[in-house]
Amino acid sequence: MSTNALRPARELLLKEYRGVLSTHSKSMPGFPFGSVVPYCLDADGHPLILISRIAQHTHNLQRDPKCSLLVGERDAEDVQAVGRLTVMAEARKLTDDAAIEAAASRYYRYFPESANYHKAHDFDFWVLEPVRHRYIGGFGAIHWLDQVTLANPFAGQAEQSMIEHMNDDHANAIDHYAKLSGLPRSAHMVGIDSEGMHLRIGQGIYWLPFPTTCNTPTQVREALVSLARADVWPGSSQGEG
Numbered sequence: 632m633s634t635n636a637l638r639p640a641r642e643l644l645l646k647e648y649r650g651v652l653s654t655h656s657k658s659m660p661g662f663p664f665g666s667v668v669p670y671c672l673d674a675d676g677h678p679l680i681l682i683s684r685i686a687q688h689t690h691n692l693q694r695d696p697k698c699s700l701l702v703g704e705r706d707a708e709d710v711q712a713v714g715r716l717t718v719m720a721e722a723r724k725l726t727d728d729a730a731i732e733a734a735a736s737r738y739y740r741y742f743p744e745s746a747n748y749h750k751a752h753d754f755d756f757w758v759l760e761p762v763r764h765r766y767i768g769g770f771g772a773i774h775w776l777d778q779v780t781l782a783n784p785f786a787g788q789a790e791q792s793m794i795e796h797m798n799d800d801h802a803n804a805i806d807h808y809a810k811l812s813g814l815p816r817s818a819h820m821v822g823i824d825s826e827g828m829h830l831r832i833g834q835g836i837y838w839l840p841f842p843t844t845c846n847t848p849t850q851v852r853e854a855l856v857s858l859a860r861a862d863v864w865p866g867s868s869q870g871e872g
Contacts, residue, residue: 636766636768636772636774636776637776637778637779639714639766639768640714640716640764640766640768640774640776640779641676641779641780641781641826642826642838642840643702643703643704643714643715643716643766644672644676644678644702644716644718644779644780645672645824645826645827645838646837646838647702647703647704647705648669648670648671648741648836649667649668649669649670649702650667650668650670650678650700650701650702650703650718651665651666651667651668651700651701652665652666652667652668652680652688652698652699652700653665653698653699653700653701654666654688654691654692654695654698654722655691655694655695655697655698656687656691657687657690657691657694658687658690664687664688664691666686666687666688668680668682668688668700669681669741669742670700670759671737671738671741671742671822671829672780672783672824673733673734673737673758673783673786674733674737674782674783674786674787675758675780675782675783676780676781676782676783676824677720677758677759677760677761677780678700678718678720678758678759679734679737679738679756679757679758679759680756680757680758680759681738681742681745681754681755681756681757682754682755682757683752683753683754684753684754684755685753689755692722692724692757696721696722696723697719697720697721697722698719698720698721698722698759699717699718699719699720700717700718700720700759701715701716701717701718702715702716702717702718703715703716713769714766714767714768714769715766715767716764716765716766716767716779717764717765717766718759718761718764718779719761719762719763719764719765720759720760720761720762721759721760721762722757722758722759722760723757723758723760724755724756724757725755725756725757725758730756731756733786733787734756734758735756736791737786737822738756740794740821740822740831741821741822741829741831741836761779761780763775763776763777764776764777764779766779781824781825781826783824783825784825784846784847785823785824785825785848785851789848790822790823793823793848793851794820794821794822794823797820797855798819798820801855801859804855804858804859805818805819805820805830806818807858807859808828808830808839808858808859808864809830809832809837811858811861811862811863811864812837812839812864814830814832814837815832815833816832817832817833818830818831818832818837819831819832821836823851825841825844825845825846826840826841826844826845827839827840827841828841828855839864841854841858842854842857842858842865
């Protein structure tokens with residue numbers, strides 16, 4: 632296992648927000664069934680999805696929870712020359728009320744339109760608990776990885792407070808982050824993790840990396856202040872959902 636591949640693999644999972652969910656077909660036994668699903672990462676860094684009870688992939692997961700999520704860099708001229716990550720996982724439906732409430736709070740920030748159909752129709756939150764990962768960073772850069780995901784140290788009230796503070800009191804700074812990254816203005820912060828921030832601009836979601844890993848709210852504040860004063864974004868790429 633290559634530790635050098637862990638960071639780019641995790642960044643790919645952080646910044647894409649959609650992937651191909653492959654399940655074991657119930658109606659066509661022995662065949663894989665693929666479907667596109669949006670996702671965000673939960674407090675443990677695992678993909679969180681919201682799917683309909685009548686959907687084919689839901690029926691498949693109820694019969695066999697083993698699945699995979701393929702995440703790849705989009706808009707690439709040569710798809711074989713860019714990164715892609717396959718997350719092999721066990722899917723678990725959330726049934727505890729507190730867990731569902733926490734999932735809804737997080738997921739609705741990323742995908743606000745989902746709140747309406749979640750309440751009006753039969754949708755459930757599922758978490759994809761990783762078993763192993765296959766990361767390809769380009770030609771010949773192929774790795775099996777066991778521990779890609781990273782728990783979010785701010786998940787819950789700490790993250791919510793930081794997001795609300797930034798959106799309510801520092802909208803100009805958020806627009807500055809977007810400008811530095813070559814993104815449109817009128818950005819809205821929807822998430823913070825130890826390695827970066829998540830912005831929603833229109834229907835798109837973007838992850839912007841911090842210059843260094845932040846493990847405390849104070850370190851996040853220092854990173855955000857530094858970026859607000861920066862003239863250029865300090866390296867790395869961003870993704871859109």
